[in-house]
Amino acid sequence: MSITMTASSPVTNSLTAGKLPKNAPMMVLAASWLVVGAIFAVIFLSGATESFNWAGTLFFGTVLYCIALFLFSYFVEGTRRAKDRLVTALVTIAFVVALIPLISLVGTTIVNGLPAFMTPTFFTESQRNVVGAGGGALHAIVGTLFVTGLATLISVPIGLLTAIYLTEYGRGRLARGITFFVDVMTGIPSIVAGLFAYALFSLLFNDPGIRFGFGGSVALSVLMIPVVVRSSEEMLKLVPNELREAAYALGVPKWLTIVKVVLPTSLAGIVTGIMISISRVIGETAPLLIVAGFTASMNYDLFNERMMTLPVFVYNQYASQGADSQAYIDRAWAGALTLIVIVMLLNLVARLVARTFSPKLGR
Amino acid sequence: MTTAVDRIAIKAKERPGDRIFSTATVVAGSLILAMLAAVALFLFVQSIPAFVAPADAFKGDFSNFWSYVAPLAFGTVWSAFLALLMAVPVAIAVALFISHYAPRKLAQGLGYLIDLLAAVPSVVFGLWGIGVLAPMVQPFYANLVDWFGWFPLFAGPVSGTGRTILTVAIVLAVMVLPIITAICREIFLQTPVLYEEASLALGATRWEMITMAVLPFGRAGIISAAMLGLGRALGETMAVAMVLSPNPEVIFQLLTSQNSNTIAANIALNFPEAHGVGVNILLATGLVLFVITLIVNMIARVIINRRKAFSGAN
Numbered sequence: 001m002s003i004t005m006t007a008s009s010p011v012t013n014s015l016t017a018g019k020l021p022k023n024a025p026m027m028v029l030a031a032s033w034l035v036v037g038a039i040f041a042v043i044f045l046s047g048a049t050e051s052f053n054w055a056g057t058l059f060f061g062t063v064l065y066c067i068a069l070f071l072f073s074y075f076v077e078g079t080r081r082a083k084d085r086l087v088t089a090l091v092t093i094a095f096v097v098a099l100i101p102l103i104s105l106v107g108t109t110i111v112n113g114l115p116a117f118m119t120p121t122f123f124t125e126s127q128r129n130v131v132g133a134g135g136g137a138l139h140a141i142v143g144t145l146f147v148t149g150l151a152t153l154i155s156v157p158i159g160l161l162t163a164i165y166l167t168e169y170g171r172g173r174l175a176r177g178i179t180f181f182v183d184v185m186t187g188i189p190s191i192v193a194g195l196f197a198y199a200l201f202s203l204l205f206n207d208p209g210i211r212f213g214f215g216g217s218v219a220l221s222v223l224m225i226p227v228v229v230r231s232s233e234e235m236l237k238l239v240p241n242e243l244r245e246a247a248y249a250l251g252v253p254k255w256l257t258i259v260k261v262v263l264p265t266s267l268a269g270i271v272t273g274i275m276i277s278i279s280r281v282i283g284e285t286a287p288l289l290i291v292a293g294f295t296a297s298m299n300y301d302l303f304n305e306r307m308m309t310l311p312v313f314v315y316n317q318y319a320s321q322g323a324d325s326q327a328y329i330d331r332a333w334a335g336a337l338t339l340i341v342i343v344m345l346l347n348l349v350a351r352l353v354a355r356t357f358s359p360k361l362g363r
Numbered sequence: 364m365t366t367a368v369d370r371i372a373i374k375a376k377e378r379p380g381d382r383i384f385s386t387a388t389v390v391a392g393s394l395i396l397a398m399l400a401a402v403a404l405f406l407f408v409q410s411i412p413a414f415v416a417p418a419d420a421f422k423g424d425f426s427n428f429w430s431y432v433a434p435l436a437f438g439t440v441w442s443a444f445l446a447l448l449m450a451v452p453v454a455i456a457v458a459l460f461i462s463h464y465a466p467r468k469l470a471q472g473l474g475y476l477i478d479l480l481a482a483v484p485s486v487v488f489g490l491w492g493i494g495v496l497a498p499m500v501q502p503f504y505a506n507l508v509d510w511f512g513w514f515p516l517f518a519g520p521v522s523g524t525g526r527t528i529l530t531v532a533i534v535l536a537v538m539v540l541p542i543i544t545a546i547c548r549e550i551f552l553q554t555p556v557l558y559e560e561a562s563l564a565l566g567a568t569r570w571e572m573i574t575m576a577v578l579p580f581g582r583a584g585i586i587s588a589a590m591l592g593l594g595r596a597l598g599e600t601m602a603v604a605m606v607l608s609p610n611p612e613v614i615f616q617l618l619t620s621q622n623s624n625t626i627a628a629n630i631a632l633n634f635p636e637a638h639g640v641g642v643n644i645l646l647a648t649g650l651v652l653f654v655i656t657l658i659v660n661m662i663a664r665v666i667i668n669r670r671k672a673f674s675g676a677n
Contacts, residue, residue: 080568083570084570087569088464088569090456091457091459091460091464092460094452094453094456094457095457095460095461095473097453098454098477098540099476099477101480102476102480105483105487108495109491112494158394158395159391161387161388162391162392162394162395164388165392166392169385169389170392174389174392174393175392177396178392178393178395180664180668181396181399183664183667184399184661184664185399186660187594187595187598187657187659187660188402188653188656188657189594189597189598189599189600189627189653189656190485190598190600191598191627191630191631191649192402192406192598192649192653192656193402195406195630195645195646196402196406198646199405199406199408200401200405203408203409208638208639208642222402225395225398253376253378253380254381254384255383255384255385256380258384259384279482283482283483283486283487284484284485285484285485285486285631286485286600286601286631289634289635290630290631294635311484311486311601314486314487315489315605318490318605319605332490333490336484336490339484339486339487340483340487343484344479347478347482
């Protein structure tokens with residue numbers, strides 16, 4: 001009896017019944033790219049288009065993939081699984097789409113920026129008396145280092161002390177107010193920070209045309225302080241309370257506990273946060289354009305005269321091109337490449353610091 | 364009963380070091396509040412002349428300050444709105460991918476990759492938008508106007524350079540994507556694991572689990588993340604200033620070469636050459652921008668904070 005049964009209906013595994021095979025999505029993707037690619041190849045061979053349409057193939061192939069996968073799954077597995085598969089495909093596509101600008105941006109910057117970036121004068125000369133090709137961005141790099149460095153010197157003490165206040169001392173209304181407004185401050189548009197610095201100093205010195213590097217530092221610190229507070233606060237909160245209690249139990253005063261126990265424990269995280277906040281403000285253009293101005297010459301004095309910075313250099317080279325416009329565009333891209341390299345290095349070093357020196361918490 | 368215990372609270376001995384240190388921290392904290400107040404105060408003081416400026420002080424054909432700032436405010440809100448329309452769905456999807464779909468080992472690295480986008484300076488985005496994106500999308504815009512020109516938003520004539528408000532919105536969307544993604548990701552990861560496991564155990568698919576457990580839990584967080592992104596998009600300067608070809612009017616069309624400018628870009632373009640009351644006018648538009656972003660950010664923060672108080676996650 002049982003023999004006739006199995007002969008009439010094939011044995012099915014109830015656990016895998018009504019399911020697409022595991023590699024089905026990959027196969028459907030490859031198949032739909034091939035199909036669409038074939039269509040475009042026919043169009044190309046018939047002479048309707050000048051070249052094979054790669055972008056169209058990828059785009060329409062992916063659209064076809066979503067539809068085909070949904071339909072296959074709908075008929076084999078039912079509506080619910082089909083929806084699940086569709087969403088999985090869409091979410092993955094969204095991630096890839098989000099990466100496209102990053103890749104395109106870094107790629108173009110490297111390709112367009114390398115020629116001028118590699119010229120020996122780019123890091124040794126300024127733009128003084130340069131018309132057309134040649135010269136360098138030394139004045140802008142020095143300006144960026146000076147302005148950002150001073151902004152860091154202003155922001156770190158204020159930011160760190162505020163973070164300490166919020167984690168160690170702050171109770172009640174003042175602490176809540178500071179937390180709230182620090183969060184709000186992170187959203188201040190960078191150009192408003194620049195306008196503030198300008199408004200402040202032009203009133204103080206009664207000079208409506210005021211431009212100097214220190215103003216840029218103040219504008220950048222308005223943007224930087226909230227970031228420093230936030231990240232340091234998070235790090236200080238991670239310090240286990242047992243450490244503080246142990247110190248108190250030994251009779252250590254509160255301020256010494258903070259200086260000798262809490263801060264060293266969270267130092268790696270705080271340094272990471274500070275480096276990331278530097279990388280945030282080092283690329284700011286708008287506030288520096290407004291209050292630090294632009295110039296073609298070297299300027300080592302933060303309190304006198306206009307000071308060029310790297311982001312403004314990029315903008316300025318692009319916005320006011322001379323007769324030999326390609327030279328200006330090349331320099332703009334080279335400046336952009338320098339900026340990206342600095343920012344990525346800061347980010348990378350910050351992550352390394354965080355990974356190497358952070359205390360091992362928990363198990 | 365407890366009052367008796369409260370009254371005999373032991374007071375730690377106050378040392379001079381303690382007093383100096385705690386005062387320093389309080390001063391630093393208050394300095395931040397003072398700074399925010401100073402931003403508002405100095406901008407306001409400097410923009411008073413603009414509010415009473417005569418008609419001929421304005422660049423273009425305007426009768427007073429408010430008619431000057433209105434098209435700019437419109438352009439600011441309109442471009443930011445378009446950017447959010449594109450960025451929010453993608454950001455939620457990317458956050459879901461990193462938090463619930465990507466393999467565990469890869470997830471953190473992929474998160475860093477998206478964060479790198481946030482680190483790219485805005486002036487580089489401007490260069491990219493004008494040098495790469497605008498020429499790339501221009502033929503696409505031309506087709507869009509040919510086929511869908513009857514739809515008011517896509518009405519022609521099409522811009523020949525691609526430097527339209529839609530291109531600006533795409534650049535802005537790329538720029539705010541990392542912020543929205545980062546916040547959404549954090550909030551999705553806070554979903555109680557028990558909810559997720561319970562719905563999976565009842566036979567839900569992964570998507571059903573997300574719609575039933577993760578998204579309802581994160582709704583407030585998503586809204587506030589979107590508003591923080593909005594605040595960032597409203598204040599973005601250089602990318603807009605470099606990419607857009609502006610016109611001082613209220614214009615809804617997305618694809619023509621006439622576009623409403625944004626407040627921030629208008630300041631950046633005109634400030635270096637401004638003088639006299641022109642400077643005050645630009646400062647006053649900056650004050651308007653400051654107030655708009657302040658309101659948006661405050662609403663976002665109130666939503667986040669309220670959610671924090673109710674959720675059991677932290």
